[in-house]
Amino acid sequence: xxxxxxxxxxxxxxxxxxxxxxxxxxxxxxxxxxxxxxxxxxxxxxxxxxxxxxxxxxxxxxxxxxxxxxxxxxxxxxxxxxxxxxxxxxxxxxxxxxxxxxxxxxxxxxxxxxxxxxxxxxxxxxxxxxxxxxxxxxxxxxxxxxxxxxxxxxxxxxxxxxxxxxxxxxxxxxxxxxxxxxxxxxxxxxxxxxxxxxxxxxxxxxxxxxxxxxxxxxxxxxxxxxxxxxxxxxxxxxxxxxxxxxxxxxxxxxxxxxxxxxxxxxxxxxxxxxxxxxxxxxxxxxxxxxxxxxxxxxxxxxxxxxxxxxxxxxxxxxxxxxxxxxxxxxxxxxxxxxxxxxxxxxxxxxxxxxxxxxxxxxxxxxxxxxxxxxxxxxxxxxxxxxxxxxxxxxxxxxxxxxxxxxxxxxxxxxxxxxxxxxxxxxxxxxxxxxxxxxxxxxxxxxxxxxxxxxxxxxxxxxxxxxxxxxxxxxxxxxx
Numbered sequence: 001x002x003x004x005x006x007x008x009x010x011x012x013x014x015x016x017x018x019x020x021x022x023x024x025x026x027x028x029x030x031x032x033x034x035x036x037x038x039x040x041x042x043x044x045x046x047x048x049x050x051x052x053x054x055x056x057x058x059x060x061x062x063x064x065x066x067x068x069x070x071x072x073x074x075x076x077x078x079x080x081x082x083x084x085x086x087x088x089x090x091x092x093x094x095x096x097x098x099x100x101x102x103x104x105x106x107x108x109x110x111x112x113x114x115x116x117x118x119x120x121x122x123x124x125x126x127x128x129x130x131x132x133x134x135x136x137x138x139x140x141x142x143x144x145x146x147x148x149x150x151x152x153x154x155x156x157x158x159x160x161x162x163x164x165x166x167x168x169x170x171x172x173x174x175x176x177x178x179x180x181x182x183x184x185x186x187x188x189x190x191x192x193x194x195x196x197x198x199x200x201x202x203x204x205x206x207x208x209x210x211x212x213x214x215x216x217x218x219x220x221x222x223x224x225x226x227x228x229x230x231x232x233x234x235x236x237x238x239x240x241x242x243x244x245x246x247x248x249x250x251x252x253x254x255x256x257x258x259x260x261x262x263x264x265x266x267x268x269x270x271x272x273x274x275x276x277x278x279x280x281x282x283x284x285x286x287x288x289x290x291x292x293x294x295x296x297x298x299x300x301x302x303x304x305x306x307x308x309x310x311x312x313x314x315x316x317x318x319x320x321x322x323x324x325x326x327x328x329x330x331x332x333x334x335x336x337x338x339x340x341x342x343x344x345x346x347x348x349x350x351x352x353x354x355x356x357x358x359x360x361x362x363x364x365x366x367x368x369x370x371x372x373x374x375x376x377x378x379x380x381x382x383x384x385x386x387x388x389x390x391x392x393x394x395x396x397x398x399x400x401x402x403x404x405x406x407x408x409x410x411x412x413x414x415x416x417x418x419x420x421x422x423x424x425x426x427x428x429x430x431x432x433x434x435x436x437x438x439x440x441x442x443x444x445x446x447x448x449x450x451x452x453x454x455x456x457x458x459x460x461x462x463x464x465x466x467x468x469x470x471x472x473x474x475x476x477x478x479x
């Protein structure tokens with residue numbers, strides 16, 4: 001379908017990937033929020049930020065002083081969120097707290113698995129959330145625990161999928177009354193979840209964050225909601241994908257793509273002020289496939305691209321069901337974070353959508369990437385063949401003859417097959433135009449791909465501790 005007739009009419013227009021759910025597109029609960037007038041973003045500090053010595057700066061005082069301003073961050077324990085947190089901690093002005101919404105369950109790397117939420121008292125939930133957040137800060141923040149700037153980073157136990165984010169009325173009201181900026185990046189990125197489970201996190205979670213944005217706007221404090229989506233809301237489309245496109249009649253490869261499409265639909269509805277309300281101040285960012293740091297190769301997560309790459313490095317992929325010309329659009333995490341923080345300062349970026357992607361100019365092909373990887377890992381270059389041929393003849397045969405790790409790799413890798421012959425080219429016109437002159441440039445995949453591979457080997461795919469390289473400190477004007 002031509003991009004010229006792309007449209008957006010709300011989540012009810014989604015094309016689900018399973019027939020049973022075809023009548024269940026999320027069509028209710030679209031948030032539309034009052035506008036905030038002229039946007040005045042918080043300036044990035046020219047000097048390292050400092051905070052009072054108190055380990056938890058007060059949200060309000062008995063003397064009638066205004067509560068400290070807050071930047072709310074979701075997904076802070078995830079791959080992209082922790083990188084954003086590490087940057088914010090040294091760049092925001094001293095009058096801002098950073099409030100990270102952290103689930104009171106999950107894996108704390110140094111402390112094992114947490115008890116079920118029902119077994120936790122509020123105090124225990126707060127302690128566990130704080131421990132999880134401190135683990136993240138210890139791993140990669142450029143500041144030691146004793147640095148006063150870390151005192152303004154707070155873990156707020158909660159859950160984006162629950163009403164009021166799992167907070168009681170008083171806590172939700174207090175948070176919204178001091179929320180100036182929201183960075184919403186929490187999501188499930190699994191490709192194989194049932195549709196209702198993926199919607200619970202990606203769509204319902206976005207709906208609840210929009211409720212926080214609405215409350216903050218009503219309190220007169222909200223300046224902007226930064227929504228981090230994905231370029232793969234394009235689904236099965238091929239050819240040029242414009243940054244303003246959303247609904248072009250596409251179907252989806254998996255429930256991740258579909259639910260992120262639906263979630264962005266909710267955000268755009270709030271941006272337009274549907275339901276008789278004034279628009280919310282929103283900027284939408286769509287990364288493509290986010291990988292490690294382009295300068296060091298560092299990554300805190302070896303998921304998505306890294307899993308098939310690891311299997312390939314072991315010589316377990318003799319055949320690739322893809323065209324060598326399939327587009328590989330990778331974007332390093334350091335660029336994504338710097339771009340978000342730079343674009344988020346611009347008044348002109350309000351209401352815009354940005355592809356944070358390599359784009360046609362700086363992407364590569366699956367054939368070229370595999371050639372480089374095969375030479376680096378010293379494995380045989382695989383045979384390429386059309387997906388239809390592979391699925392009809394080769395895959396059934398391999399499933400019959402393979403055993404153990406090879407058969408497991410065959411089954412697990414099936415969810416990645418559509419991305420091996422990816423045909424969408426993400427236009428980055430808005431991104432390149434609005435970043436011009438800032439020093440933040442989209443890097444060429446071909447210039448740092450080997451750096452990513454070296455880090456994989458040096459860290460033994462995450463099993464050998466290789467710390468995050470020391471940060472040069474706050475870079476307020478380079479964001």
